[in-house]
Amino acid sequence: MNIAIKKFYYGDIPEEKGGTGNYQSTADSHAWPLWEIFIRSKQGLDHKHVGSLHAADAAMAIENARDVYTRRMEGVSIWVVESKYISASNPEEAGELYEPAVDKIYRHPTFYQLPDEVNHM
Amino acid sequence: MPVQDFEQVFQDKIDGEIKIEPKDWMPDAYRKTNLRQISQHAHSEVVGMLPEGNWVTRAPSLKRKAILLAKIQDEAGHGLYLYSAAETLGMSRDEMIGDLHSGKAKYSSIFNYPALTWADMGAIGWLVDGAAILNQVMLCRTSYGPYARAMVRICKEESFHQRQGFESLLVLSKGTDEQKAMCQDAINRWWWPSLMMFGPKDSESTNSDQSMKWKIKRKSNDELRQQFVDMIAQQIKVLGMKLPDEALQWNEQRGHYDFGAINWDEFWAVVKGNGPCNKQRLEARRKAHEQGAWVREAAMAYAAKTAQKKAAAAMQAGALEMA
Ligand SMILES: [Fe+2]
Ligand SMILES: [Fe+2]
Numbered sequence: 001m002n003i004a005i006k007k008f009y010y011g012d013i014p015e016e017k018g019g020t021g022n023y024q025s026t027a028d029s030h031a032w033p034l035w036e037i038f039i040r041s042k043q044g045l046d047h048k049h050v051g052s053l054h055a056a057d058a059a060m061a062i063e064n065a066r067d068v069y070t071r072r073m074e075g076v077s078i079w080v081v082e083s084k085y086i087s088a089s090n091p092e093e094a095g096e097l098y099e100p101a102v103d104k105i106y107r108h109p110t111f112y113q114l115p116d117e118v119n120h121m
Numbered sequence: 122m123p124v125q126d127f128e129q130v131f132q133d134k135i136d137g138e139i140k141i142e143p144k145d146w147m148p149d150a151y152r153k154t155n156l157r158q159i160s161q162h163a164h165s166e167v168v169g170m171l172p173e174g175n176w177v178t179r180a181p182s183l184k185r186k187a188i189l190l191a192k193i194q195d196e197a198g199h200g201l202y203l204y205s206a207a208e209t210l211g212m213s214r215d216e217m218i219g220d221l222h223s224g225k226a227k228y229s230s231i232f233n234y235p236a237l238t239w240a241d242m243g244a245i246g247w248l249v250d251g252a253a254i255l256n257q258v259m260l261c262r263t264s265y266g267p268y269a270r271a272m273v274r275i276c277k278e279e280s281f282h283q284r285q286g287f288e289s290l291l292v293l294s295k296g297t298d299e300q301k302a303m304c305q306d307a308i309n310r311w312w313w314p315s316l317m318m319f320g321p322k323d324s325e326s327t328n329s330d331q332s333m334k335w336k337i338k339r340k341s342n343d344e345l346r347q348q349f350v351d352m353i354a355q356q357i358k359v360l361g362m363k364l365p366d367e368a369l370q371w372n373e374q375r376g377h378y379d380f381g382a383i384n385w386d387e388f389w390a391v392v393k394g395n396g397p398c399n400k401q402r403l404e405a406r407r408k409a410h411e412q413g414a415w416v417r418e419a420a421m422a423y424a425a426k427t428a429q430k431k432a433a434a435a436m437q438a439g440a441l442e443m444a
Contacts, residue, residue: 031213031214031215031417032417032420032421034208051202051205051270051271051274052205052208053201053205054214056417056420056421056423056424057420057423057424057427057428060420060424067194067198068198068201068202071191071194071195071198072278088144090144091142091144091145091146092146
């Protein structure tokens with residue numbers, strides 16, 4: 001596909017209009033790994049995925065997560081896990097994967113029609 | 122499935138307001154456009170810290186210093202949310218930062234203007250963050266999931282930025298003649314560059330607007346710019362100051378403020394690297410990156426060493442148990 005996008009906005013300046021530079025950055029061979037961050041916003045609630053960040057190790061990932069994701073008291077507990085350890089389902093297989101649940105409407109309470117007297121059950 | 126079918130499924134999702142997630146199939150141009158836009162947005166947040174950082178040590182009071190530091194820290198966080206969102210499209214953080222430092226990647230031109238007086242801190246918060254907010258509120262509904270989520274987080278933090286800026290100007294506007302003059306001068310200098318933040322006029326774009334069709338953007342440059350002018354033209358009355366535009370006038374018929382012509386030559390000159398501070402900004406970024414290299418290396422070395430020690434201790438404990 002070769003679509004020229006000519007329209008642009010704040011934070012979106014097309015490459016052909018940009019000036020050029022001759023600075024060569026040295027690739028950082030010591031790049032920190034990526035971590036996924038989960039925050040419990042208050043006692044009694046689940047940890048929820050909030051985003052990711054780079055850190056050298058787990059302790060640093062927790063400290064950075066505190067600075068990035070809880071500056072306004074958004075959390076009381078932090079989980080971090082290196083992103084490479086996350087296994088994910090494949091969206092292209094979503095059809096087959098969730099198919100078994102599609103035709104089992106009897107798993108929902110609304111499937112059962114009860115007399116008015118007991119319908120609040 | 123042939124590519125056309127994939128594209129149809131993709132467009133159907135967009136039309137049905139279903140967000141696109143990192144592992145979903147997407148047209149190459151969609152990936153590229155998002156990657157460019159999100160990374161430029163990230164760079165803007167990061168470079169945007171520089172004009173403000175310039176005033177941290179010279180803030181007029183401890184309160185203002187703490188506020189300024191908190192705002193700058195937020196901007197660093199915004200950069201990070203956005204870099205993370207961009208990384209989900211398959212470009213490494215290193216590569217993005219390399220592109221910024223080489224001049225290949227761009228950031229918002231507004232940050233190539235100098236912050237000359239303390240009043241600039243107020244004007245930046247009110248006008249620059251104010252303009253950014255309009256754009257970012259729209260982007261909360263952008264079609265790429267990670268970008269939209271980053272925007273929601275950013276918008277929550279952003280409103281304090283604009284409010285503290287306005288409040289700071291409000292104090293100056295009620296101060297001595299000198300303070301009032303400083304307030305007006307900052308507004309004079311930041312007004313036009315703020316209008317340029319929304320990008321070129323709609324009439325300069327091609328008719329096939331892919332970004333709109335893909336719902337990456339939902340409002341045109343001119344729409345957002347007009348929204349901004351209408352908002353600021355009202356708010357400035359509270360300050361008792363004037364916008365530096367003789368043509369600014371309420372248009373009863375349109376229900377909007379009319380405003381004067383923007384100097385697009387200046388805009389393009391700054392984009393191309395010839396603004397007042399382009400060189401200085403990039404040099405500051407490179408210097409920080411290069412001089413921080415040893416810290417990044419040391420942290421990795423330390424992490425490797427502690428992991429090794431831990432493993433050795435675990436092995437020893439295992440051996441003891443066996444014995
Ligand atoms: Fe920001
Ligand atoms: Fe901001």
